[in-house]
Amino acid sequence: MHRHPEPAWREFYTTARIVEEIRAIGVDELAVGPDAYDPADRMAVPEDYRFASWDERARERGADPDLLDRMAGGNTGAVAVIDRGEGPAIGLRVDIDALFIEESDETGHDPADEGFRSEIDGAMHACGHDVHMTWGLAVLEAIKESDFSGRLVVFFQPAEETSGGGCPMAKSDFAADLDYLLAAHVGLDHPTGEVIAGIEKPLAxxxxxxxxxxxxxxxxxxxxxxxxxxxxxxxxxxxxxxxxxxxxxxxxxxxxxxxxxxxxxxxxxxxxxxxxxxxxxxxxxxxxxxxxxxxxxxxxxxxxxxxxxxxxxxSPRADSDPELQALVSEVANGVRGIDRVVPAADFGASEDATFLMERVQRDGGLATYLIVGTDHPTSHHTPTFDVDEDSLEHGVDVLVETIRELEHQHPVPHVDGPASVDERADAEGGG
Missing domain, CATH: 3.30.70.360 (Alpha-Beta Plaits)
Structure with a gap:
């Protein structure tokens, strides 16, 4: 995924590779592009002429031509469903697009040193969406192999960087009647071993x-x-x-x-x-x-x-629900490799996952946007962005265990709200 980054609404090869992996896992329902949402609900869609070179490149790399034909006009992304009957309906949203950034080829940048630097000039996964896709696929595989009871819907959402893909996914039938929604991001200046159970105050x-x-x-x-x-x-x-x-x-x-x-x-x-x-x-x-x-x-x-x-x-503002923040905190504290859990933190940036969060909350469900820390040598959206690969395993474990805990605790009991970092420190005798 890191070697083949594609920008918003041009994630042709990316979507084809995701679908290939989903088919190998085996799910109960798989929708691609216009079958996953109404194309008319998309935002920030480029002019038609901007699609051709990305479609051609995907075909040259061996992407399924039938899938590419289905994605014509920039209808990228996919939704995968595992349906196991009685139990909660749980959504997981991961984003799949890259940025227009030329990745560094300098010595000391691990993707360059280890041979998986971006192969597309001027495009790069500089925000960790390749990690997020990996989480989504690994969670699907783990839940498929488990005795999970309920419905899991994984949204592989395009066009997050332009805030264009969250709206159509949220308006789709796949987002209807979800009891819970999880969205996740890697890093964001939080180190390896730290988990933020839910963000608050994302900027609209x-x-x-x-x-x-x-x-x-x-x-x-x-x-x-x-x-x-x-x-x-x-x-x-x-x-x-x-x-x-x-x-x-x-x-x-x-x-x-x-x-x-x-x-x-x-x-x-x-x-x-x-x-x-x-x-x-x-x-x-x-x-x-x-x-x-x-x-x-x-x-x-x-x-x-x-x-x-x-x-x-x-994209609107939508805050994480305290019930899910509390549950994610409980789960993350038991995950190997996680040594610090923060119940809640201000986000300070923007995210179009809030469309899905808002839809689920409006329909009576609960949502949280969690952060799995990673040691990244430079900031997001820079040519030398990279991740600590331990965070791949941390993210999968936190998400899978959270889904299983939601299954067992459904309906999740009400809580008044998570303690702040300062309140936790005071309770533990800190300053």
Missing amino acids: MAHIDATIHGTSAHAGKAPNEGDNAMHAMGTAIVNAYGIPRHADGMTRVNIGYAEAGSASNVIAEEAHMETEARGETTELMEYMTDELERTVKSAATMHGCRADVEVVSK
Whole structure:
């Protein structure tokens, strides 16, 4: 998986390899691409021309052509189901996409030294999604070989990095009537041997694209005849960072990419920005999104231009349920190799697994997003990101044992909430 990274909605070879493994394991139901969700519910889908090279590469690598035909147009990802009759319905979500990052080939970077560095120029599993896929497949295999009673649904979700895949998976029939949902991530600055039983306060987030249309003119002969889209964009960028923060909680805005113009002597007639807005709550994210759109359109009007603003994708806030945090804590404390369990921690970033969490919670179920620590030499989303492979086994053990414990404890008893790290330290006599 690490050698063949693919970005959002182009995970053709990745999905084919996952399906190959699932078929070898043997499950009761397997849905791929448009059979796993409604393609109309996808977000942040690239233009059609961006799929061809990735489809061709997957075919050259020997991916099942029938599967690739089914995934035409970027309908990637899969859902696998083990149905053993009476018992709880449990969902597990793992993400499968990679990032547009060139992986390091320097000595000392283990994937390069050991021969499994990315084979695709400009793409890399720099966030551990290859680990997550491995967890998902290994959990399926372990549960298949066990005497588990109930229903296990594993979502191999595409397009997490663009927040495009969580929504369609959450709206699908496979997400209906789940009693519990587990989502998991490796690392995130937590070391090997540590488990966070459930995240809290993930930021709701929106990806927003804006294009400003102006009028070109000769920059020397008649600059007054132009409507400068680049100038309008500059005004929009400065003013976006001046959007008032909100009394109800934390907000964020960022202009991550901007381009404009064609030559030094031409008044720019078009400018494009890729931006994001985040908030401590879904409502605060919507506030920042509305304000950012107003700011961009006002800046365009100020300079005689026009702006088109599109919300490309978004994800809500959803917190882990204390009942599952308590159960995961109990399980993880008994897993070999885990030496520290934190019941809950603030996330501080964004994740579209929250769509699935929100769906399950709205339908009366419980959800948690847990973190399995790993020693990574550099941060996520960097060319030298790597994982401690002990975390592969840790993640599988925690997830499998949690699923079995949910089976035995269903319905999970209510708890008021997990103790904070400071409260635990005080209870144990710490400072």
